[in-house]
Amino acid sequence: MAQHSINLKTAETTELRSFEAMLLAQPKSPDVASALMKIHDELAAREFPDLQYQDYLRARHDSGKVGAYLEVGVRWGDALKLARPGCKAVGVDPAFDIKVPLPSAPELYAQLSDDFFFEHTERYTGFFDLIFLDGLHEARQTAKDIYHALSVLKPGGEILVHDVLPISLAITTPSQKTRFWTGNVWQAAYAFCDRDMPLKWEFVDAAPSGLFRLYDIDPAFRPSRARIMQRVAEAGAMTFADAPALLGFLRGL
Numbered sequence: 001m002a003q004h005s006i007n008l009k010t011a012e013t014t015e016l017r018s019f020e021a022m023l024l025a026q027p028k029s030p031d032v033a034s035a036l037m038k039i040h041d042e043l044a045a046r047e048f049p050d051l052q053y054q055d056y057l058r059a060r061h062d063s064g065k066v067g068a069y070l071e072v073g074v075r076w077g078d079a080l081k082l083a084r085p086g087c088k089a090v091g092v093d094p095a096f097d098i099k100v101p102l103p104s105a106p107e108l109y110a111q112l113s114d115d116f117f118f119e120h121t122e123r124y125t126g127f128f129d130l131i132f133l134d135g136l137h138e139a140r141q142t143a144k145d146i147y148h149a150l151s152v153l154k155p156g157g158e159i160l161v162h163d164v165l166p167i168s169l170a171i172t173t174p175s176q177k178t179r180f181w182t183g184n185v186w187q188a189a190y191a192f193c194d195r196d197m198p199l200k201w202e203f204v205d206a207a208p209s210g211l212f213r214l215y216d217i218d219p220a221f222r223p224s225r226a227r228i229m230q231r232v233a234e235a236g237a238m239t240f241a242d243a244p245a246l247l248g249f250l251r252g253l
């Protein structure tokens with residue numbers, strides 16, 4: 001790695017972005033990956049200074065209104081642990097590795113989300129008050145997860161999607177290239193920002209990479225899959241000069 005350094009805390013954001021560009025132009029190495037991760041963490045801390053996504057989820061669970069919770073993409077259980085005792089919680093992840101106590105004693109399905117929804121949608125139709133989607137960070141898969149989640153959502157329930165506000169274009173690659181990685185999930189969120197659909201949405205400025213909230217959804221609403229995939233493709237064809245331009249676009253939807 002070239003011998004450049006930067007003081008993360010005192011550098012201007014424009015300097016951080018220039019340093020990121022310099023690192024991205026370097027040959028890949030563990031040192032470069034680790035330096036990039038630090039830059040991305042700092043950019044995220046500046047973009048979202050007020051709220052962590054876990055705090056947002058915790059407030060939902062602590063409201064006492066989440067009787068049934070579904071999480072797609074569980075990993076170590078850091079979000080699933082927020083479901084309270086008595087909540088009927090379900091976690092789906094083909095490779096979870098739970099490292100924390102889970103007070104809700106959830107049912108865990110070691111499956112891909114597609115397989116879970118194919119096998120269990122009938123059992124859970126209209127069941128969950130809150131669904132948190134944080135599985136594969138790829139737009140078409142996330143769009144499918146949202147689509148399937150509509151069938152298992154309780155009337156009046158809400159869907160939250162993670163990783164929709166990327167702080168750098170470099171972290172939006174469909175397959176993972178950087179440690180801090182949102183993938184192109186934002187394109188799936190865009191697909192559901194459609195005024196013709198009977199639902200409401202908002203983007204939540206929660207660190208490290210934003211949440212997309214779908215609520216006030218007509219319980220009978222099942223979008224056309226073709227329409228959703230067309231919207232995902234439309235988003236994929238958009239170009240942005242930089243991350244602030246993309247963030248401004250998404251926040252304006």
Ligand SMILES: C[S@@+](CC[C@H](N)C(=O)[O-])C[C@H]1O[C@@H](n2cnc3c(N)ncnc32)[C@H](O)[C@@H]1O
Nearest residue numbers: 073074075078079093094095112113134135136
């Ligand atoms: C970012 S981690 C989830 C973190 C967790 N939600 C939290 O907040 O602590 C993403 C997880 O999604 C899982 N995953 C990847 N593809 C998936 C799929 N198609 N269906 C379900 N889970 C998937 C991975 O195994 C990984 O554990």
